[in-house]
Amino acid sequence: xxxxxxxxxxxxxxxxxxxxxxxxxxxxxxxxxxxxxxxxxxxxxxxxxxxxxxxxxxxxxxxxxxxxxxxxxxxxxxxxxxxxxxxxxxxxxxxxxxxxxxxxxxxxxxxxxxxxxxxxxxxxxxxxxxxxxxxxxxxxxxxxxxxxxxxxxxxxxxxxxxxxxxxxxxxxxxxxxxxxxxxxxxxxxxxxxxxxxxxxxxxxxxxxxxxxxxxxxxxxxxxxxxxxxxxxxxxxxxxxxxxxxxxxxxxxxxxxxxxxxxxxxxxxxxxxxxxxxxxxxxxxxxxxxxxxxxxxxxxxxxxxxxxxxxxxxxxxxxxxxxxxxxxxxxxxxxxxxxxxxxxxxxxxxxxxxxxxxxxxxxxxxxxxxxxxxxxxxxxxxxxxxxxxxxxxxxxxxxxxxxxxxxxxxxxxxxxxxxxxxxxxxxxxxxxxxxxxxxxxxxxxxxxxxxxxxxxxxxxxxxxxxxxxxxxxxxxxxxxxxxxxxxxxxxxxxxxxxxxxxxxxxxxxxxxxxxxxxxxxxxxxxxxxxxxxxxxxxxxxxxxxxxxxxxxxxxxxxxxxxxxxxxxxxxxxxxxxxxxxxxxxxxxxxxxxxxxxxxxxxxxxxxxxx
Numbered sequence: 001x002x003x004x005x006x007x008x009x010x011x012x013x014x015x016x017x018x019x020x021x022x023x024x025x026x027x028x029x030x031x032x033x034x035x036x037x038x039x040x041x042x043x044x045x046x047x048x049x050x051x052x053x054x055x056x057x058x059x060x061x062x063x064x065x066x067x068x069x070x071x072x073x074x075x076x077x078x079x080x081x082x083x084x085x086x087x088x089x090x091x092x093x094x095x096x097x098x099x100x101x102x103x104x105x106x107x108x109x110x111x112x113x114x115x116x117x118x119x120x121x122x123x124x125x126x127x128x129x130x131x132x133x134x135x136x137x138x139x140x141x142x143x144x145x146x147x148x149x150x151x152x153x154x155x156x157x158x159x160x161x162x163x164x165x166x167x168x169x170x171x172x173x174x175x176x177x178x179x180x181x182x183x184x185x186x187x188x189x190x191x192x193x194x195x196x197x198x199x200x201x202x203x204x205x206x207x208x209x210x211x212x213x214x215x216x217x218x219x220x221x222x223x224x225x226x227x228x229x230x231x232x233x234x235x236x237x238x239x240x241x242x243x244x245x246x247x248x249x250x251x252x253x254x255x256x257x258x259x260x261x262x263x264x265x266x267x268x269x270x271x272x273x274x275x276x277x278x279x280x281x282x283x284x285x286x287x288x289x290x291x292x293x294x295x296x297x298x299x300x301x302x303x304x305x306x307x308x309x310x311x312x313x314x315x316x317x318x319x320x321x322x323x324x325x326x327x328x329x330x331x332x333x334x335x336x337x338x339x340x341x342x343x344x345x346x347x348x349x350x351x352x353x354x355x356x357x358x359x360x361x362x363x364x365x366x367x368x369x370x371x372x373x374x375x376x377x378x379x380x381x382x383x384x385x386x387x388x389x390x391x392x393x394x395x396x397x398x399x400x401x402x403x404x405x406x407x408x409x410x411x412x413x414x415x416x417x418x419x420x421x422x423x424x425x426x427x428x429x430x431x432x433x434x435x436x437x438x439x440x441x442x443x444x445x446x447x448x449x450x451x452x453x454x455x456x457x458x459x460x461x462x463x464x465x466x467x468x469x470x471x472x473x474x475x476x477x478x479x480x481x482x483x484x485x486x487x488x489x490x491x492x493x494x495x496x497x498x499x500x501x502x503x504x505x506x507x508x509x510x511x512x513x514x515x516x517x518x519x520x521x522x523x524x525x526x527x528x529x530x531x532x533x534x535x536x537x538x539x540x541x542x543x544x545x546x547x548x549x550x551x552x553x554x555x556x557x558x559x560x561x562x563x564x565x566x567x568x569x570x571x572x573x574x575x576x577x578x579x580x581x582x583x584x585x586x587x588x589x590x591x592x593x594x595x596x597x598x599x600x601x602x603x604x605x606x607x608x609x
Contacts, residue, residue: 002029002100003072004178005195006159008169009186009216014063017070020188020195022051025598029072030080035087035096036068037166042096046071046085067169069159069189071098077106078123087161088127090134091119094163097133099126100191101155101176109152129158141165145172145211146224155354159189169214173206177352177380180204180212180219182233187214193236193376194395201236205378234378250596252398252490256582257449262403263575264442265392266410271435276428278418283371283387285343287422293343293369297336298325299359303401304347304408306482310574311345311412313475318571319420328355331362338366345371345415349396349404351379360384373411375404389415398597400489402582405482406445409575413438416571437569441576444566448579451563455580458545458561459587465516465543468493469507470581471500472520473530479574480520483581490599491589500533513541518581521548521555522565522573534558545584547577 003024007013017034032054033046043063047053051072071086078084087096103109106125109132114120118131132151137144141162155175162168171178171189181188181196181203188196189212193203204221206212210229213220221229248254270279296315298308305327312325328346332355338344344363348356351374360370360381372385375393382388391407417434420426426434462468468487470480477499484497498507500519511517517537521530534544535558544559549567556562565576589596 002074002191003195004098004100004157004159004189004191005070006068006098006169006171006189006214007186008067008167008214009183010066011186012064013066013068014058016199017068018051018055018058019198020190021070021072023194023197024072024190024192025051029074031073031082031085032071033073033085033087034063034068034070035089035098035161036063036065037161037163038063038065039166042089042093042161042163044087044089044093044096046082046087048080048082048085067161067166069096069098069161069169071159076102077125083122084124086124086126088122088124088130090130095130095133095137096161097126097130098159099129100157100178101174103128103152103156104154105152106154125154128152129156133160137162139164141168141170142211142213142222142226145170146226149174149209149224157191167215171206171212171214173210174208175354175357178206180206180214180221182219185216187216187219189214194397197236202233203236204231205234205383207383249590250398250586252400252402252586252596255396255398255403256579256586258394259403259406259575259579260442260445260449262391262393262407263410263445266407267414267438267441270414271438276431276435277421278414280389280414280418283389283418285369285371285387289369290343290419290422292341293321294341295337295343296321296323297331297342297344297363297368298323298347299328299331299344299356299363300347301328301353301355303405303482303485304349304353304356306478306485307405307408307412308345308347309478309481310409310475311347311416313478314412314416314571315419318416318426319423320425321419321423328353328359332359336362338363338368340367342366342368343371344368345373346381346385347373347408348379348381349375349393349401349408351376351381353381357381357384371415373408373415375407399599399602400486400585400596402486405578406575409578410441413572434569434571437572441568441572444568444576445579447566448576451580452583455563455583456587458563459584460591461561462516462543462545463588463591464514465493466512466514467510468495468516468518469510470495470497470518470520471503471530471533472523473500473526474523475570475574476520476523476526476530476577479577479581480518482578483518483520483585486582486585487588489602490585490596491592491594492600493588500530503533503536508536508540511537511540511542513543515542517542517544518584519544519546519559520577521546521552522577523570524549527552531555531558547580549573
């Protein structure tokens, strides 16, 4: 959500800023802009729309200079417009600011500033920050920034330019991610690694309350007491080529087809063939500590939450421990019961999801142990959790998550087996059976991906469905939630998931001949009951597309079309059954002419509440 890039060095800043912002387009945005010190003043160019609109403006008037900041905005305060675009400047345009996050007390501060004669040109909360900087600035920019930090409430990542200090770029963060890139004769700031990866692999991760002061040749990190902070350099190891489309039409399709590798990379290093155990190097939770746990929470948002409820189902059924799964935005406001015998598992692709991070902090305040399942090494959630289980999915660029979800499911398989083994709820023979099946899972993922052309034909067949319902029982119902979300996200088709047994309790009233019902029927013990529900749909002229296990040809007598997945252990069907849902959503979206990688109104990393 929103993107920040900053540069100071010897090269022209403008092309570097625009290029960095392009690498952050996946985060979602509706306007873009840059501010560059041109030798005499801070030159600002910004516009509503896409980066190509900004580039067209820049062609008409070049913005010259070697120090600057850039931003892609996703509207929170004020509609998308040129005036509401970042960067924002003070009245005499001697200070410019870009901002990610939300200033919660901005209305109170705005009224104070207006009473002091300040004039606002936008509807944004960010303009409060730049006018506050102007108000407090008495010749020392660091003093002014610290006073602003102490004044504003909420979340922020700020990149700041002062005309009086043209050889200096200032960055600061609280509850919104910001990194510093280290170069030779040049340095960078960014809200995410891909923005600067082609220029440097050495970065600092700023922590809450830290200020970075960048010049061409030096980066200094201080806290609000002006004490210097020693930072460890983090070296990025993944390849920038991993963030390119690689011949696919869209990042989403590329990432769907990467899932066999992602599942293999997440599982195999943790499953040594010569040992009847799982190796989780970054999880130090001992058997004794697990035995003292009396409550497990699984907390996440969106797609990660749907992976989490699969985890709840598995932990309860396999490890026989009680689990509560909840969306992070609700968990943190209901005063949950937390103590030192509580274990929280949080899931996040980015490791920066604001509500999930807040829930983690709430749990730790109550004395809970926190395990984080995250994809981004060095992210805020990874740094603040007690234990980490990384999902080796690589960069996920498309806004709609696909491969990260499969990696999170793989991680939940591992964690479930690990806890079951530690608690003695699974013997070695049972584990060996599951381990052998996990070895086969990447190959079976590829077998599902090979059905892409058939799934495309089915998408074309059902593209005009007025409403789509996803139904299933047990684990299938949980998988259906993610399928329904994907169709909403990228195809803008009204879609809802239902427990199949609940159809008769109201939703069946909506079934008509323009309705498509996607039935997930991979769980053998629930098959007959789910099929009975699908028959009820057919009796009311609804169309039914089933996702079933290969060999179960009886289903063809009941439904209109079937997509088969390979046979596997029941607990691993969640990955295999979800892939057809991803492909179906993708092909419906492209058939309708939508921008699959940048669905409207959505952002990749939700770093505000």
